[in-house]
Amino acid sequence: MSQDTLNFIFIGLSFVLYITIAIRSRAGSTKEYYTAGGGVSAFANGMATAADWMSAATFISMAGTVAISGYDGARFLMGWTGGFVLLTVLMVPYLRKFGKATVPDFIGDRYYSKWARGVAVICAIFICMTYIMGQMRGVGVVFSQLFGISIPAGVLIGAAIVFFYAGLGGMKGITYTQVAQYCVMAFSYTIPAIFIAMALTGNVIPQLGLIGNYTAGGEAVPLLEKLNQINTELGFSEFTSGKLSKINMFCITAALMCGTAGLPHVIVRFFTVKNVSAVRKSAAWTLAFIAVIYLTAPAIGAFSRINLTQTLHGTAYAEAPDWLKEFEATGQMAWVDKNGDGNIQYFGPDRSPVKTSSVFLGKAPEYPDYDTPERQRIGASGERLLANKADDSNPNELWFGNDIMVMANPHMAGLPMWVIALLMAGCIAAALSTAAGLLLVLSTSISHDLMKKIVKPDLTDKEEVGYARFTSFAALVVAAYFGINPPSAFIAKTVAFAFGLAASSFFPTLLIGIFSKRMNKEGAIAGMLCGITFTIGYIVYFQFLGGKKENYLFGITPEGIGFVGMLINFAVAFAVSKFTPAPPQEVQEMVATIHIPSGAGEASNH
Template sequence: MTLNVLTFLFIGASFALYIGIAIWTRAGSTREFYIAGGGVSPMANGMATAADWMSAASFLSLAGVIAFMGRDGSAFLMGWTGGYVMLALLLAPYLRKFGKFTVPDFIGDRYDASLARGLALLCAILISFIYVAGQMRGVGIVFSRYLQVQIEWGVLIGMAIVFCYAVLGGMKGITYTQVAQYCVMICAFLVPALFLSLLMSGHLLPQLGLGAQLDDGRTVLQTLDEMLTELGFDPYTQGQRSTWDRFMLTLVLMCGTAGLPHIIVRFFTVPNVRDARESAGWALVFIALLYTSVPGVAAFGRINLIQTLNGPDQQGVAYEAMPDWFRTWEGAGLIAWHDHNGDGRVQYAAGSVADGGRPVFSGERGEMGERLLSNPSSGEFDPTRQPFASEIYIDHDILVLANPEIAMLPEWVVALVAAGAVAAALSTAAGLLLVISTSVSHDLMKRTLRPNMSDRQELRFARLSAVLALLLAGYFGINPPGFVAEVVALAFGLAAATVFPAIVLGIFCRRMNSAGAVSGMLVGLFSTLAYVIYFKFMGGQEAQWVLGVSPEAFGALAMVLNFATALVVMCLTPAPPESVQRLIDNVRIPRGTRWQ
């Protein structure tokens, strides 16, 4: 069978599986819609949590980020992984024991204030929507590449699939669909990873890849350092960020992911606290299978990419001699070439191929076959002048998707990666849409505006809000604002600066009151938004960074401001009611102990 037939077969079979599960698990009550009835087994919930956690960012982008950023990319690996450990050990069991399955519900009841609930509701929707807008764009890109349709049609197809199991099945449909998606996703990531590791290093396990020796006796890291230095890049093991900024980025990613609402709610789909802890352990095992493989996959992919584009003599390969995968991904817009010096060769080196580093495609190919437009201000190509030393634009997302084709692995492996990419793009989008739906129907309508409405009415509002959120997310997937790519990290910054401190203080500080929590959340919210908007969209310069912290990492400073503000205001205002303080003691201290 041809690659296209195999791809359609694998993706079609996965779609049939997801829709079949959605029909089988259709939610009939708000409890099933919100938390899958609370009867999911720990192992199945761990698998679903891993699928929810490992979004398109983990499956598609993480290896690419590490491959192209080198040491700096380690912040994402450590931050996202450490964030889950922090959530599983520090927050999830206590939240599960408290019994409120949404972040606004917990904050509203813990601080006994509608204002705190409303602010948490705003933050949860804002965080989730920023995140899901990027996911829907990822759905469109993946579908456009593998289903050979326009990105707009790709987004619409993804919306239809998500509608089937998220809107109809709610958390019940999402949970069991995500179990299937995890199985597809992990096979799609590990199978090519094992192939690559065996072909390049002789080791079967990609986890041993970075220190493995290649045929010339050098390790993978040594080879990459020398390759990149020769091409004008910084060494792979040398980052451009300062140690301080890298630490702050890691911290904001850890605390931000620990505060993401769509992950927190997963711990309420199991019967009790003990099962919540057990499911957290299972999820960590399932996540580690992918995350420990990422550094090896990133290094192998970057070496393969350089050798394919530049050839053994590092002088570039003639465009006519480039393999078919190059033209395929060129058509998808994830790789592009502009022949600056007119020699007909594809040359990859340090620097940006176009102004701003963004590809601009022409309707027709150039004289040498290139489709990328670039207009250097000098009018002439100078290989010693930045930023036009390179002739290649490479999107980071290409690495995992194109790895099997670059390494000339069997076509069924390419088709499997296609199915895995689709699963990754859909899994997190569904979880985020459910958070938005639950926030509107349960926290806004049921707990605030219409407390007397029936279970059936609440379920109707939940489905309606999920449909509206899906349509809005789909619109931004088809018509993304220019800043979507930059502000995806803002979701993590906002979660760290607003939700995370309120939850931590709500659990571990019995004296914390609503005035302190609300003040801290407002300071964290507005300081993060102001800092990111100024430096990302209003021309702020690196020399103006506060304490040398980049906009992506500022959420960590805003989190500190949140904690400090909350504690100061707490000391200046009355303590919460004694009933609330006893409730917190009951959540934190196990029953039957002498500390109870």
């Protein structure tokens, strides 16, 4: 049986499972559509939230980031898990007690103003859209690999599937579907890692392999030392020492953490358990489930780095493994034979006099049209030729997208076909689950918070759900567009922008709203607006308008600027609230009551 057939069988089976669950628990009333009736157990909710978390960025991109950047990859590892701690101890129990289904709802009531609600809706739209863009890119990468098609076509297929079950099932469908998805993801992520750990280090547990010895090359050498040695030989910086400056590393990690705590689609998840105490338990479960994957990612990253250099560097293209050709065909790997020796050379910036390692000129590989003569499309060794000019300032000949690492990993290690098929099913689950969760939040923000609460209060339940579905569709179209033309070359970075936006807008506003009685609407609105405007401006300027690296504020990259945006938000909010009147008495009393865990209201009755 071929790999493709097996892939389709595994994915097909997993889909039958999800769809069966979704259809069996199809949403009824509006309330159920949003929060699944409020009666999901802490354990199940923990798993579902973990699946929501394990987005395409985590699943596909994170290990690749660790492989490429070594220690620096810890910004994502710590940022996303550490943010969960913030979320749990500072936000969720209080929001759950407050009992409103969406974040703009809380902000609208806490800051007693339609304007605050409106600004919150706009922030939610920006955050979710940026995040979905990253997910759609992930969906595209996976489907392109699966069908051997280009990424744009993969994005379109994925978008259609996401729309189908986010719109149909609502949250209830998604909660139980996501429990199933978590299981698929966890197995498909850890099983290949176990196989590879055994092959490279003789350890069954990947985490022990990472801190153990590399044994595949005869005598045992500490694995990380081996990696450092490989990296330095090829002209990269050491694996265990990062390239990012301390301040940048600090800011990016902080932005990811605070962003996590302000991400609306995760907060909304905790409205599905019955009371505040269950929220805390559910959060602990969630992080434990997340940790299974996050602790494996650094191991996968390290292993794939070793495998990649050992299978490809110095190998003749003609003898290179088949998967290289598959990735070339979908435009995710490229080899440019600069010195014409027919061998693949993979080198880092330190091997070049001008410290570059780009293989070709331009951002992404471009290919000649299909009707050009064959000698312009296929090179002397049989490789796929690029339309881009080769970059002759350095000897590096191998280009690959970071996002393919996880998918290429089992191929590189020569694992059995069923492991690869399982992994494909996991990748698709990861990409689809988060996109579906986000779409739901986005559509709720617009249909509920914008249409019902601000524009047209007499909206019926039915119309509201109608609006929600329409918005899902519109959002997907936009997300698909940006999935095809992404703001950043790789997924984790695009997603990091979404976290920066959340950190600079929702995090401070929610935090002050929960812990300060004095904060009023003027302060909150001004803070949110300044924070998110600054952050969007910085990202757009440096990412799209060609801002130069030398002009970075304190050397902070756009990924980490959300942290500065957050500080601005705090400062503006406090300054403005000092000169404007205190909030009304009932709001201050409300703030006092959300700190008492009991009587969390409505959603506690199943």
